[in-house]
Amino acid sequence: MTEIEPLSEADAANEMMRLAKAIAHHNRLYHADDSPEISDADYDALVRRNNALEEAFPHLIRADSPNKLVGAAVEASPLAKVTHAQRMMSLDNAFADDDVAEFVARVRRFLNLPEEAAVGLTAEDKIDGLSCSLRYEQGVLVQAATRGDGSVGEDVTPNVRTISDIPEKLAGDAPDVFEIRGEIYMAKADFAALNAAQQKAEAKVFANPRNAAAGSLRQKDASVTAARPLRFLAHGWGEVSAVPAANQYDMMRLIESWGVPVSPLLGRFDSVADVLAHYRAIETRRAELPYDIDGVVYKVDRLDWQARLGFVAKAPRWAIAHKFPAERAQTTLEAIDIQVGRTGKLTPVGRLTPVTVGGVVVSNVTLHNRDEIGRLGVRPGDRVVVQRAGDVIPQVVENLTRDEARDPYVFPDHCPVCGSEAVAAEGEVDVRCTGGLICGAQKFERLRHFVSRGALDIEGLGEKSIAEFLELGWLDKGPADVFRLHEHRDELLAREGWKEKSVDNLFAAIEAKRQPDAARLLFGLGIRHVGAVTARDLLKRLVTLPALRMAVEQMNEMYRLEDGTRIPAPANYFEIDGVGTAVNEALRDFFHEPHNRALWDDLLSEVSPPPFVVETRASEVSGMTVVFTGKLETMSRDEAKAQAEALGAKAAGSVSAKTDLVVAGPGAGSKLKQAAALGIRVIDEADWAAIVAAAG
Ligand SMILES: [Zn+2]
Known part of the structure; x- marks a missing residue:
């Protein structure tokens, strides 16, 4: 069990409540809707955290504890309900070798066995499918049911009869009543083909083979199931009228002899070291197996011991699932797309040939920034290793095509949205679009800033109105358009939610800013590193906005080489406290971009900020x-x-x-x-x- 940090009871109770809700939510998405929104690893992390809390605070265990429920309730299903003759259990999880050793030690303690006593275990791959119970009477299949919540599942008998792995009649001499339990699954190759066909037909594409299997099985019309390539592997049994063998392994071999598939990787071992070796062997072969697996299941082999060990809550004491760590997969990086964020940051996104990683199909990865692309040395067409770990966003961890000799990927130096120059400031990894207020990706955020309280402070021009006016194309040219909104007066009055009074108030608020404070206007432009204080400092020295622009252009003239290459100006160029290289360069970037110069001229044709003066109040410290x-x-x-x-x-x-x-x-x-x-x-x-x- 995972150790937990010191925690107050109130905090623990709170967290357990949140975990119960979250786990129930994800259970429902996974089991009932077949559309999970988090990775299995993340789901396991939630369960582990909850278990650790329940162990540390047993008196706080909730009535709706995730451990008291298996899977999801089936109320929303169109299929008939089936009450299982014997509850369908789930398994406790082990994540480390030590957990497996502890499991065996627990078994020994429970059975009161000496420490050197061998505990025979079976081990088989844990297939990532849909649990199902197949009831045979006199050797004939009479009913098939999904697990549901463990007690009540769904009747999928007609659907299961279409699965070729599942015999209508058992071969050989089965007991009168025998429920075979196992997993219905879809092989990786069949899944890929199904998804390709679904995509072509513009039908639902499945997130992973498990969801495809569940979605194919739980159909009201069994002919849909019949058309889907479903398979079955047995891993146990439910209600039986007789137990024809003395241990798990022999029982599974009997089931196999009746014509029901059993995992070819099922083995029997006498020590922890041996099952762990089998685990490693399966893990190594995981990628080449025809189906997805997420771990290895160990079961106490002797059935008399299983009976004595019994169950705790929803899981047997005699079995445990040893999960694999986060999965990696190889695929091809098809393209690198550049996305522009609301603040102008250019983020490279890798488009992949879709690949299943940790049970989820991955087709996009973030490549973070220019440096990350350089570090990985990736280019479109490369083979890459993709990993899904603790976080939901998959990442490229290795480039298999790495070749230092070829030309590297060239990161764009212009914004793909607005065409403005994109630059990384000295010492920064992020490349940003310098288009600011004219960039489609940034417009909304920038205009919101422009009219915000610290900047022009235009009352009544909120987010909703900005979004509406942008949508109508009334703010296409940037902030100067704010002062031309009155041209749309009649159109605006015709729109829902706008009354004469609200329109007049808005226009009056805008008109009141025709002579804005120069520092607020400068700050409102959102030039990088030019915050409210810096804007004031600059204008205290330069007094007017035209003078500021002239000073920046002068700096550009002085500090460039003959071929036009810019060289850094001295950090104290403006001799203003707090204005250094970062501000200088940001100002130069801004005025270097033609779009910005046009925007500036346009804006100053609409507003006339008076020369900047610092208003002071007489005080005890005046002049000091x-x-x-x-x-x-x-x-x-x-x-x-x-x-x-x-x-x-x-x-x-x-x-x-x-x-x-x-x-x-x-x-x-x-x-x-x-x-x-x-x-x-x-x-x-x-x-x-x-x-x-x-x-x-
Ligand atoms: Zn842009």
């Missing part, structure tokens, strides 16, 4: 130079600087003879010592807040 040091607890460093400015003070980065005041938070070090040495007044954050409050 203030230094903030240490950790500030109620505000950010930027906010503190903005406050100082608003009070007519200058915020400086270091303590010198010119410093008038030091505001020190916890952890202030050398600056505090310097201030003491220079005899400068030092106050704390609360004193500072009092000064700000006093200025009104």
Whole structure:
């Protein structure tokens, strides 16, 4: 069992409630709808976590504990219900070799056997199919039922009669009543062919062979089942009128002799080491087996011991399923597509020849970014190893075609959505579209930012309206179009949800921003690294937006080679605290893109921001130079600087003879010592807040 971290009872109870709901939800998707939305490995992780919690907090076990239910209830099924004569059990899981050793030790303890006593075990591959119980009376098939919730399943007798692996009559001398239990499954090759045919017919494509088998079997019309290539492997029995052998292995061989298929990999072993060796051998052959398996099942061989061991909750004490770790598979990377996110990030997505990994068909993988493609050295056409592990998003873990000599994949330098230049800033792995407000992929997010409270602050122009206007094509040219919305007044009034008053209010709110604050407008453009504070800092120095643009273009002129290649400008080019290389380069990128220059001109033809002035209030610190040091607890460093400015003070980065005041938070070090040495007044954050409050 997995250890769990220290946890309060309330938290544990909460988590167990959430797990019960989540597991029930995924059970339903898996068993009733045949359309799982998480991987088996993730599902197992939920179950394991729940089991660990139930072990640590046994008094909190819920009435609807996942361990008290098997599979999914069958109420939604169109098929008739069948009550099983003997409950269909499920199996406990082992994930590590130690779990298997512990299982055998538990069996010994329960049976009170000495430690050296051999416990004979059968081992067979655990096929990933649909459990089914076949009832034979006088050797003739009379009923077939799915597992359902373990107690009540669905009657699939006519469907099962169409499966060629399942004999109508048992060969040889079977007891009067004998229920054979096993898995109905679809072979990998048959699954691929079925899905191809379904796709061609534009019918439902199945997620994996197990779901295809379930969907094919649970049909009201058995002729549909007959047309599907279903198979069967027996692994046990239910109600029987006689038990004709003394152990599991011999029973399975008898069933096989009656004409019912049994796994060719079934073996009998006397030690943990031997079953584990068999497990490894099966694991090695897993990929080449004609059907999907997800582990190996061990059962105590002696039937008298099985009877003594009995059951706990829903599972037998005498059997355990040893699951395989996350599966990997090989396939071909057919293409690399570039997706542009809402923030302009270009994400490469690998398109694969569909392949089943961990029971799920995978046809797309994320390749994360340009560096990841470089690390893997992948190009379209390569053979790759795909893995589905703890997370649901599959990934490429290895490139089998790797060849250092050939030309690498060239990551696009233009946005596939809008055609603007796409660049990675110095030291960053992500390549971003510089199109911003004109990029279709980013428009919505950018416009939302443009009108948001920190930027233009246009009341009444919310997400819903932006989405609506974008849809209508009224904001195609970007933010300048916001100021031309009034041209659509009549059309807007004709639309549902818009009344004269709301339209007038919206247009009035927009008109009120024809002379916006220049710093807010600059911030609203969403240029990377140009936040609200940086926008103010830039405009304090450059005063107007045209002056800012001219300064950036001048920088471009000065810092480029003769062939036009850009070289970095000095970090302190603008001599503004907090404006360094990242901001400089982002501004250069922005104005380098022709789309952005056009957008800028268009916007400034609609609005006229007055020259930027910092409004200050008279205060105790007006005219002083203030230094903030240490950790500030109620505000950010930027906010503190903005406050100082608003009070007519200058915020400086270091303590010198010119410093008038030091505001020190916890952890202030050398600056505090310097201030003491220079005899400068030092106050704390609360004193500072009092000064700000006093200025009104
Ligand atoms: Zn773009």
